[in-house]
Amino acid sequence: MARRVRAAAGLLITPLVPDDVLGTLNPMWSRSAPRARVVRVVRETPDTTTLVLRPGTPFARHVPGQYLGIGLQVAGVWHWRTYSVTSRPGDRLLSVAVTAVPGGILSGRLAHDTPVGTVVGLGPAAGEFTLPEPTPEKLLFVTAGSGITPVMGMLRSLDPAALSGAVLVHCDRTPDDVVFGPELRALAARTGLRLVERHTAGAGRLTPDTLADAVPDWAVRETWACGPAGLLDTLAEHWERVGDPELLHVERFAPKRVGSATGTGGRITFAASGLVADAESDTPVLLAGEAAGALLPNGCRMGICHTCVGKLQAGAVRDLQSGDLIDAADQPGRPVRTCVSAPTGDITLDL
């Protein structure tokens, strides 16, 4: 009966759906295109800002360490990027930390130019950079710069008992550059968390040796690391060589690219919409499609979250991260991450 009533109510507004009506009355009420209002802006450092958001509709719980999509209409065009959630699961308000990236369309605007009251789009939380249940006894976090943000989400959510004995090694240029610096120092003073700050302007970069000096038992600790690609590559190599690679979890903010990996470029046909886009040899399918006006699923836009995956029906693409050639002739319908794949010749995707 209830279903019939709902179906009849739906027919009253066909071809719209109830969500369209709610979204027209107030964008904050839409469930299919969730929105959030910025209720507080906290300037953490000159580059990094915490946006405190009130979601318009109930928001699915995230897991600490995950990121979510933030969308903003810039000059009429919706742009989406992902940012780490720094609030605790179940908090009434969501917090994300945004670091302005030089030349970025969105990050600079979000970090410096987003007044309280701004309505932003909200994507679902995602990401594998999370702590397992139960929390491992011996924890090590290695972060640098804005790499602290996903770890901040974890630290805020862990109870004091779990923090006791945990170590955070954080690198930044100077003490004032440390995002969440005062809060981290207070947290260390209050709980048993050991905070090792390395100020690279004076002390130089973190190396495996200096890490081992600071944390002699690093090899037996389950480690979460986030920061610039150079640091993560060094750590991964070190764990591979003398540690247990299973114990190291890394989160990259920038796609890892094989230097010379490019496609040859080509024409992309999006089967679902019938749209066609031309891409250069190093242009990811996602970017080329968006430039041609296609609506494509996307999340992290750097090969991590697999939100953007489409099935390759014809043709071949080059994976810009691994350099691998993925050819539909080998296996039709192979999933490809559109954000890090460039066409090699003409291709067709099921998106």
Added chain:
Amino acid sequence: MLRRDPRTTLETVPEDGGEKVSAAAHLTAEQVEALGAELDAIREEVVATRGERDARYIHAVIRAQRGLEFGGRALLLFSKFPPAWIAGTAALSVAKILENMELGHNILHGQWDWMRDPKIHSTTWDWDHVDPAEFWKRSHNYEHHTFTNIRGKDRDLGYTVMRITPEEEWRPKHLLQPFTNIGLSLIFEYGIALYDIETDKIKSGEKPWAEAKPQIAATFRKIGKQAAKDYVLFPLLSGPSALSTLVANLTANTVRNVWSHAVIFCGHFPDGTETFEEERLEGETQGEWYIRQMLGSANLTGSKAMHLMTGNLSHQIEHHLFPDLPSNRYAEIAPRVREICERYGLPYNAGPLPTQYAKVWRKILRLAFPGGHERYGAPKPTPRSRIGKAVRRVAPARLAA
């Protein structure tokens, strides 16, 4: 009499006597390409400046349209009271016109895809119309906008039921076309849905039944939903006003049909719009394509409100030059397109709706009878082309008008 430049690229030599010369016949190939470059530049300029202002515009139209629709329907719940009936029917009629024309037609063209808003996108939008968006997009965006005014290719020339060009061979059934047109005007949305099913191509076997069957099923589902809304659910909700609400909804749908039919027929059928031979498509350059779109289309003059109510199809010339530019920009570029036409000595066909619509009607009436070649400047059929038409009768599928 125009003198033809030997280097001209446009329009074939008339078959007999040379009554018909394209209005663009005086242009050299270089001039045609220069004109194309100027139009390209206009397009690029608009694309580069699409932004906040345009986004605000389409959101405002959507909000206004939905406000009018819900407001009108709310009033009609009390439609037994004549003032509520009149105000409600007027609001709903305007809402349906805006929904089909300024929103549906233009969003389905992809004019707003650049915003990347999943709610306002050609691949996700559906309209308050019995023809499902996917079928309309194919017949309209692809066939009509690509083969505009090509006789035998652009099925929109007479919509397969009317003789709208003197070149089309007269048949006795055309005597009925004034009545066909009145009927079509009243039920225009159903006419479009039926037209997109392409019964003529199904009969001839050109369109396989496997393709037609799901389309017909989808169209009937859409008709069912639309009819349930307008003719069952809202009347039921109106309780004692049920019957008057039903009549009001029927009226609003009919007003929308008659209006959109009139606007759309004024787009390509008034006097002075040219039609073209299929051969023209071979090796047609971008400049020549632009010229075909301009010579084949006609504008309506009027107020801002008038342009809005036609979904800016009053700027049919600009729309056909740039089908996927946001509709709010057509009025802005129209003076420049007009100036280009003047400079290159091309006609810019524009007039008020009553005048243009009267011309369309005169043409439909005249061409209901044999002939009409002199009035509409077409070459008279010659023995050679009669042979061609005899062939046409044998193979109607290939050359279906």
